[in-house]
Amino acid sequence: MNNRYVVIDVETTGNAPARGDRVIQIGAVVVENNIIVERxxxxxxxxxxxxxxxxxxxxINDEMVADAPLFEEVAPVILQMLEGSYFVAHxxxxxxxxxxxxxxxxxxxxFTGPLLDTVELSRILLLQADGYQLGQLADYLGIVHENPHQADSDAEVTAYLLIELLHKLSRLPLLTLQRMDPFLKKMQSSLEEIIGDLIILKSSKIEDDHGMDYFRQLVLKSFSPIEKEENALQIKMDPSALLEDLSQEMEHYEVRESQQKMMEMVYDAMEDHxxxxxxxxxxxxxxMGYLIPSILYGKREDRPIVVSTHTIQLQQQLLERDIPILKNILSFPFHATVLKGRNNYLCLRKFEQSLDDHSEDNYDTNLTKAQLLVWLTETDQGDVEELNLASGGKLFWHQVKxxxxxxxxxxxxxxxxxxxxxxxxxxxxxxxxxxxHALLFSDVKSDAQLLPSYKEVIIDEAHHVEEVVSDHFxxxxxxxxxxxxxxxxxxxDDSGLVKKLYQLIETVELPGLEPVLEQIAKELPEAKMEIDELFRSIRSYVLEAKKSSMNDFGRVSYRYGGxxxxxxxxxxxxxxxxRVLFxxxxLGKSLKKVNKLADEKEEHLNFAQKGLLADFDGLRNQLEEEKEKLRHLLxxxxxxxxxxxEVxxxxxxxxxxxxxxPIVISELLADEFFAKKNSVIMTSxxxxxxxxxxxxTSRLGLDDFGPMTANLPSPFSYDQQVKFMVPTDVPLINExxxxxxxxxxxxxxxxxxxVTKGRMLVLFTSNDMLRETYSVFKGITAQDxxxxxxxxxxxxxxxxxxxNFKKFEQxxxxxxxxxxxxxxxxxxDLSCLVIIRLPFTPPDNPVTAARAEKLKSEGGNPFMELSLPQAIIRFKQGFGRLVRTQRDTGVVFVFDRRITETRYGKSFITSLPPVPVQKGMMHDLLIDLEGWLSES
Incomplete structure (x- = not known):
């Protein structure tokens, strides 16, 4: 087994050696038997x-290399080090x-020897890393990286990374290595020999199978199913005692009156339905304000409580930070599970069959198969969110989800x-x-029950509900x-399931299937041609109708109707x-015949063949669904x-x-959701x-239910922690x-x-304006x-x-x-927030325009009842980015004078926590800010 690896890093004058760029520094580290032996x-x-x-x-500057050796002088040293070794680099x-x-x-x-790329090997083995740059991997593994972009330091860090990777590779189960082996031929790294040697080595030893589940030639991490406890508990709701326990469990925790009120209100709402x-x-x-009372109530009633969030980050925070704390302070055990839509999870049947399918024998597919084989030995969840897949890997995921x-x-x-x-x-x-929220409201819409039966639900980040329900209905x-x-x-002809079905009838006798496949092969290109023509014509129609609003960026929207x-x-x-529907x-009828003919011979089919036909029927169902969507939409x-x-x-x-x-979702939510639940707690x-x-309450259909409401103020002292400034010498965009x-x-x-030394978040309402401002800003500021x-x-x-923003000071x-x-x-990390314009939704947004028209037809005021409230809620969200803890201080600049010069503008300010507003010329505001920052 070749155990000698020479890890090399070079710094250069550019990135194109063929155009004359040269090496300015070289670092080399020799690793033998997982130990650094030479530098x-x-x-x-x-x-x-x-x-x-x-x-x-x-x-590195010209002075530092002026007396350095030429490359031809160091070349013999490098070549001698490389002899009989792997060439390794990031x-x-x-x-x-x-x-x-x-x-x-x-x-x-x-050099003609074997290569190892630590980027590629990291992609296969370190699936949950945030990224694969050397600095990111060093952070992920806890490797100290003192001088990034210096060849000696980079080579040293890459050597430690290589040792970690080889160690992890050696710990993989024998069967996993054997299943990976066929997918290594397309890699940049010469992994076949390393894996081959590991397979020989492991074949001669008895493996420790503890924690692993071997099934159908795959290795999965073992799991223990959760057992349901069927007994209700006699539990008393005592917020004061629980918050005292919480203060002992959480560092820097302070008892907050608002949190105690929230706990009491959540419990009372559930109890009173x-x-x-x-x-x-x-x-x-x-x-914590909703988790504690909902768990207590759910255990008392012996039924599950559903908690719905809009973002994955909040789900992870609940599961990884909050739930473990609660398990420590509550006097009884409880189980919590994150459940997402099924497309987030790997289908083991599809993945097993993909391993024997070499029709897509490209780099991305091979790399992703190797990644997933490793991942199966580590994951409890099988959730794609755990993976950092490249774009090619995401395409493959669609085949195995x-x-x-x-x-x-x-x-x-x-x-x-x-x-x-x-x-x-x-x-x-x-x-x-x-x-x-997506799965919660898919469950409301679906005939098949996706979530366990529940009567109480907490909806966090509830300001997104209208938008999510609109999407799902x-x-x-x-x-x-x-x-x-x-x-x-x-x-x-070269890919797809039709080709695999032709291969199937070579091994299994399925009378009548071949002429059906021939018919499908004829109908597929005809359908594709008609679809191409339809979508091309729609695009031409939209661009003709929207000539005046075309620009270089993004999509053009066109609302169609009567x-x-x-x-x-x-x-x-x-x-x-x-013609497309016809x-x-x-085509759908022909596709259906395939499964009908196959069903008649089901007893002659093996598991893989049945899976192939199930996938084929699944695609037929999806095509039928899309056809019906097209019918409805047009x-x-x-x-x-x-x-x-949109084009x-x-x-x-x-x-x-x-x-x-749907233009209005209030009636739908009232009938299909709120009327069927005992208690829905919405918070944000x-x-x-x-x-x-x-x-x-009006937008979401709660008017007839008389919901309990509470506005629980932040414990922060915004009047002391925040400066709110409106410069009067910034023009309005329409001026x-x-x-x-x-x-x-x-x-x-x-x-x-x-003045603020950077540390600034600038919020725009337009992608175009963001790009243009970025470009102009870059031009007026020195590079450093x-x-x-x-x-x-x-x-x-x-x-x-x-x-990345947090990594740099300025x-x-x-x-x-x-x-x-x-x-x-x-x-x-953030001490300045700039809001360029008040965040009104563009009036030509199709959904906003349709809702405004409906409101107007009913005698309402679209601006006051729709546009303004939406913008205020978004503005409050933006304002909330600045102060996240009681120790944070900072300044908010609003460049839109309408906030102080219009009657409706004052509604934005009154919707915020109490904070004094300063108006004035930018020069004067900055002098004041400079003094305030020096005192803070």
């Missing part, structure tokens, strides 16, 4: 100037390509181990079921849904719809729903998305408008053109940043002044952008949409 590092004279960007990144091809070019230019042979709306300001501790359409249920040998069904059984035996489809389904069925019937082009589109109908337009298209102005010719949503930091809950407006706000943001992050500009999720984060809420940046 080498040296600066290298590149004989060309080091660019300023590289100097800033690495800290992103191995980068370092290797540079060295190969340098070796060749120095007159030496290129009443619904409730509770606005709990930041710092009240609402999670659980779904109802192709589930074999009790007939499946994996049923007892199925992650989704395990979760459902755990939920049935749990006292607390934590879910998300709405309908949507798009061009790509249809093309993916047709591809998976097999309109391409007025379109007069258009000849619309009539042509409807004729195309008929073609998909014929043939059944009605006045109770809003219908619209990519600069996208593919048939990139079209179709949507419908933002439910009231001008200290009234009328907007929310100047957008270019002038952007130039002004970019300059003012720069002025503020110099501030570190800028822009949503939609810098890659990464909201969580990743927030994490950082500024430009955000829109999702950054108005749900991000948590306590302490000194």
């Amino acid at each position: 080498f590092s040296s600066f290298v004279n590149p004989e060309i100037p080091i660019p300023p960007f590289i100097e800033q990144l690495t800290g 992103n191995v091809l980068f370092d290797l390509n540079f060295l190969q070019e340098e070796f060749e230019n120095s007159g030496y042979q290129r 009443q619904h409730a709306m509770i606005e709990a300001g930041t710092g009240v501790g609402k999670s 659980s779904d109802s359409a192709s589930c074999l249920n009790h007939r499946c040998p994996w049923y007892s181990r199925c992650f989704y069904h395990r979760k459902r059984r755990a939920a049935l035996a749990s006292d607390l079921v934590i879910t998300n 709405g309908i949507q489809t798009d061009y790509f849904v249809f093309t993916r389904l047709l591809e998976r069925i097999g309109h391409d 007025r379109d019937t007069k258009s000849a082009m619309w009539q042509a589109i409807l004729e195309m719809v008929e 073609g998909l109908g014929d 043939k059944e337009v009605n006045e109770n729903e809003v219908f619209w298209f 990519e102005a600069k996208g593919a010719k048939n990139a079209v998305y179709l949507y419908s949503k 930091a933002t439910l009231s408008v001008r200290n009234s809950f009328q907007y929310m 100047v053109d957008q270019e002038t407006f952007v130039a002004v706000i970019a300059r003012q943001l720069h002025n503020i940043a110099k 002044d501030f570190v800028l992050f822009g949503q939609g500009i810098d890659s990464g999720s909201r969580a990743r952008l927030t994490k 950082s500024i984060l430009f955000g829109t949409s999702s950054f108005w809420e749900g991000i948590d940046i306590p302490g000194d």
Whole structure:
């Protein structure tokens, strides 16, 4: 077994060796038998100037390399180290390509030995890492990384990373290694020999199988099912005693009157079978405020309580932070389970069958199969949220995720181990079921019961309910849904299930199936052609109708309905719809015949063949569902729903998305949800408008139920912790053109940043304005002044952008949409919040426009009853980003003078906690701010 690895890192003048970029520093660390045995590092004279960007990144300047050896002088040392070794690097091809070019230019042979890429190996083995940059992995594993972007330090850290990875690889079960082996041939790393040696080594030893479950040639982590306790408990609700216990359990915990009131109100609402709306300001501790009384009530009544959140982060916080604390302070045991929609879970049947399917023999698919084999030895949940999959991996996930359409249920040998069904059984035996709004309202809509039967539910982040219910009782489809389904069925000869069915009839006699498959093979391309033409025509229709609003970014929306019937082009589109529906109908009949013929010979089919046919029937069901959605969206337009298209102005010719949503959801919620539950507790930091809950009770259909309401104030001293400033010399956007407006706000943001030293979150209501301001800001600030992050500009999720923002002292984060809420940046990492414009929904938003029209037709005031309350709630969410703890201080700038100059603007201020408002010229405000910050 070759146990010698040479870990190399190079710093360079750029990233293109073929264009003359050179090495300026090299670090090498030799690892043998998982121990570092040798180190080498040296600066290298590149004989060309080091660019300023590289100097800033690495800290290496021309002076430091002036007297360093040339590469040809260090080449023999490196080549001697590499002899008979693996060449290891973090992103191995980068370092290797540079060295190969340098070796060749120095007159030496290129390296021809085996390679190991620690990025690739980390992707396979460290599935829950936040990212795979060297610094991120060092943080994840607790490896000290003293000098990032210095070759000696990077090589050292990569060596320790390699040792961790090899150690983890050696601990994998023999069977897992054997199942991984076929997928390693497409990897950049030469893993076959390492895995092969481990297989030989492990084959000669008796493995410790403790904690592992071996089944059907796969290795899973063992699990213990939750047993339901059938007895109700005699429990007394005593908030004071419980909060005292809580203060002993939680560090820095302070008893809060608002939290105690919330606990009492939640318990009383459940006991009296009443619904409730509770606005709990930041710092009240609402999670504990509802968890404690709901668990006590549920145990007393011996029935489950459902807790629904909007974000995965809050679900994780409840499960990982709050529930363990409660288990320590409560005098009785209880079970809590997180249950998500089934598409979040891996289907073991599909995954098992995918391992023997080599039709998609590409890098991404092979890598993802190897990742999932490792993951099965570690996961209790089987939940995709645990994985950090690349885009190619996400495509493969769609093939192996659980779904109802192709589930074999009790007939499946994996049923007892199925992650989704395990979760459902755990939920049935749990006292607390934590879910998300999407699944909660899917359960309301679905005929099949998705959640355990429940009578009491807590809805946290309840300000999202209207939007989520609209989504779930709405309908949507798009061009790509249809093309993916047709591809998976097999309109391409080289892939899809039709090809696998042809292979099936070579081994099993299924009379009559071949002519049906031939018919399907003929109908698939015809259906695809008709679908292409329909979606292309819709896109042309939208772009023609919306010429005036087209721009380079994002999607163009077009709301359609009665007025379109007069258009000849619309009539042509409807004729195309008929052809598509007819073609998909014929295809559906042919697809149905396949399963009918196969059912007659079911006893002759093995498990894999039955699974293939189940998947085929599942795709048929999905295609039928999408066909019916298309019919509804284009043939059944009605006045109770809003219908619209979205197209990519600069996208593919048939990139079209179709949507419908109910205009009003209040009656639906009243009849299908609130009337059927004993107690629904809705809570959030933002439910009231001008200290009234009328907007929310009306929108959600609670008017007739007389819900209990409470506005529980935050314990924070906002008047002392927050400065609220409105500059009077920033123009309103309608007073100047957008270019002038952007130039002004970019300059003012720069002025503020110099006072606050960055640590600033800037919230926009428009993606275009964010991009333009980001660009102008970057142009007026020196490169080393501030570190800028822009949503939609810098890659990464909201969580990743927030994490990167926290890493730098003088950082500024430009955000829109999702950054108005749900991000948590306590302490000194954030001391300045800038709100560019009051967050009114654009009036041409299809749903908002339809709701406004309905309100107006009923004699209401759309602005006062809809637009303004929505904007105030969003504004409160944005304001809440700044102060997250009692020790936080900071400043909020609002660049929109309407907040102080209009009557409705004052409604935004009165909806906030008491905080003094300062108006004035920016120069004067900044002088005042500078003094305040120096005293804080």
